[in-house]
Structures are given as structure tokens and as C-alpha cells.
Amino acid sequence: MGFSGHLVFACSERPLLEAPLFGGSDPGLWDDVHEWQPRPGGWQTLQLEQGVWEDEDLSALVEWTGAPACVADVSDSSIALVTGLNTHGHRWQAWLNLDNAAALLVEEPEDVDDVSLWVTTPEFEEAIRHKRAELDAEVPAGAEGALVWASAAGVRTAAQQSRIEELLRARETFVEELFDALLDEMGFPEAAQSSPQP
Numbered sequence: 001m002g003f004s005g006h007l008v009f010a011c012s013e014r015p016l017l018e019a020p021l022f023g024g025s026d027p028g029l030w031d032d033v034h035e036w037q038p039r040p041g042g043w044q045t046l047q048l049e050q051g052v053w054e055d056e057d058l059s060a061l062v063e064w065t066g067a068p069a070c071v072a073d074v075s076d077s078s079i080a081l082v083t084g085l086n087t088h089g090h091r092w093q094a095w096l097n098l099d100n101a102a103a104l105l106v107e108e109p110e111d112v113d114d115v116s117l118w119v120t121t122p123e124f125e126e127a128i129r130h131k132r133a134e135l136d137a138e139v140p141a142g143a144e145g146a147l148v149w150a151s152a153a154g155v156r157t158a159a160q161q162s163r164i165e166e167l168l169r170a171r172e173t174f175v176e177e178l179f180d181a182l183l184d185e186m187g188f189p190e191a192a193q194s195s196p197q198p
Contacts, residue, residue: 003077004074005052006071007045007047007071007179008069008070009071010062010068011043012044012064016044016046016065017046019060020060021060033047033048034046036191037191038191039183039189039190043189047176058070059089062087067087067154068084068085068149068153070084070085074179077174078097078100078175079096079100079104079175080096080097080175080179086149086153090148090149091145092144092146093142094138094145096168096172096179097178102129105131106130106131136169140161140165142168143161143165146186149186155188158187159187163185164182167181
């Protein structure tokens, strides 16, 4: 069973858990928070269990830190939707592990009675191919958004958009590793030690 929850990446001189959005909640919710090895410059990653992060929390975190932040919504360590937000309210999104995302996002026909039978059909495979192509077409915009966001975060990156696109199309057993690699590729200083294995 992989990790399901959120990876929150933001910059602060203080621990991210001191942010009001964390401190104002039931302290019991944060018992399962895992802090990854911090990156130089105050960049921190929190690994939160499923169900304790809301969409509006990203805006609250950006406001508290005064810096861009991003969050990866992870499902079973196999898929993640990364959302970045800068201090001007500009947002970008990108999927990680596109093949898995396509299988998750494909819509089943209304006339299907038994989903377990439908997933074994050629029609299902075709639906996945179509969804995968749709997601692939969104990759350049996601990569461009990621680079603009990293630049707004003050990262002097030499990253090439083509390399970011490559990462967004890559496959990893653990999507957490792809997220970490994406941060590296965007030019964020690497942590002294690698992030923990899920």
C-alpha cells in the first residue's frame, strides 16, 4: 500500500507547522505529519496523511510565508496532481505518472453495468489511450507554468522546459520520487540528504 495524502512544499524561516492553517486545527490531525529533509534557503516539504489538506490551504500558506508554494495530491504513491501558487495568485498544475493518471481519470460509459468487466475490454484500453493523449497535450503548459513559478520563487534555474516536460512524462514506482526530482530540476537547492523513501 503506497502513500496517499499531500506533499506540501513552501519556504519559511520558521517550521511550516507553525503556520496558522496548521496551528488552528485539531493538533491530533498532525500526528502523522512527516518532515522531509529541508532544502537550503528555508524550503521545506511536509508529508501529510490523506484528508487533512483543503484546496484553500495553499492560498493561506502562500499568504503566511509570503512566497510561492506548491502541493502534490498523491494517490497510493502512483499518481500526483501538483498545484503551484505564487504570491500574485497565479496557479499552475501538472500530473505526475501520466499513464496511471489516465487510467484513474478515464470516464466509464453510462451504459456499463459492471466496471470490473469493462476494464478488460479493448474499449477501455482505447479510452485510456485517448485520456493519456489529452494529458500529454497539457504537459508543455504544465512545464512552462512550473518554470514561471520557480522563477517567482526566486530560484535561479537553468532548467530547460524540455527537461521538465520529460520529467512530467516519466514513470516512477513511487510518485514521491518524481515530485522530489521535479523540485531538483526546477532548480531548488538539493537537501543535504535525499528525501525518505515512502
